[in-house]
Amino acid sequence: MDETTHAPGHQHAGPPYGYTADKDAYLRRLRRIEGQVRGIARMVEEDKYCIDILTQVAAVTKALHAVSLGLVEEHIGHCVVGAANVADPDQRAGEIDSKVKEAAEAIGRLLR
Amino acid sequence: MDETTHAPGHQHAGPPYGYTADKDAYLRRLRRIEGQVRGIARMVEEDKYCIDILTQVAAVTKALHAVSLGLVEEHIGHCVVGAANVADPDQRAGEIDSKVKEAAEAIGRLLR
């Protein structure tokens, strides 16, 4: 794969994936999620009511779903679309197949 | 809310909820999840491939589901069953209703 198709391990300077434009926003959301998980551990330590803990766990799951959805959207918008723009038609078909398949598998893991 | 309001019918001084017996196991799992979330932030920082990040996010979601399921099981086994053992029949019916409703609402939040 070449730079156009966003292969991992590439050496070029610019941000390689769709999400890198929003990198700071993703990092902020992940730090917040990390803090929420730490908060849940604290609730367990302090013997909080199980239902209140469950409410917090559901909130973290929801926040992770939102992060996933953002990553999936950017994978489709950048990696799949990037593959559709590969110049060589033979290579292009293969790239599209591979990126679409990866997206579907990732979504499948989220649905499970 | 304190222990008194949440553990109807129990007379003892010890930890009131089902999960407290496995408290250390829950804390270990939550620390591991916290570490996984930190690992995902590191992947974003290092511009890792979006699909690899999604795989990790799905793993954390799955780990949180497992924690939720454990908490739900213990809520049912302790809080609901505790309510069913309340001596006063009038109070008992109300307690059961309230604990079952709480459980169903918590499960509903997990399914969403």
Place this chain on the structure above:
Amino acid sequence: MDETTHAPGHQHAGPPYGYTADKDAYLRRLRRIEGQVRGIARMVEEDKYCIDILTQVAAVTKALHAVSLGLVEEHIGHCVVGAANVADPDQRAGEIDSKVKEAAEAIGRLLR
């Protein structure tokens, strides 16, 4: 298992499970879901837009979740609570364990 614990295969006259009180409501909801699935098949036959089909599939999934949640709530409120009311303490502990485990496994299948 005996009648008290709601074993399948029992011969007695009354409705055995929690959901049987709302049997007609459940049947109505299931018929509606069946109709929705038939509607999705019609959309596929008529080459409707994939996103519009997905919207309908998501609606059916949501309706099934609501049915599941109702059944789980009634399992907890009737089968688990029924187990907690078994007279013989030894038998009771086993019944509770078994009903709670069944509930947790069923919820786990819904979360996956």
Place this chain on the structure above:
Amino acid sequence: MDETTHAPGHQHAGPPYGYTADKDAYLRRLRRIEGQVRGIARMVEEDKYCIDILTQVAAVTKALHAVSLGLVEEHIGHCVVGAANVADPDQRAGEIDSKVKEAAEAIGRLLR
């Protein structure tokens, strides 16, 4: 909405969406799901054990998830890729944005 509004950039007369190639397979799966839902209604009518009903509901939900995933994969592979191949660059950017956004929203509805 008709074919014209939903298959931008495609010039041909044939079926416009990705899933139409597998139309018969989708119809077979949906008929099977319809039969499963009817089977669940029959279980409710016959007072089957709530946990056994829940197991069937979870199986239908899983089958619907598989259908959704197939539709999402074909939306990405055909509609998004089709948008990426629109000749006019200005129209193309708009088409890609709109198809990717639709895909993400559809996936979001499935995750909820």
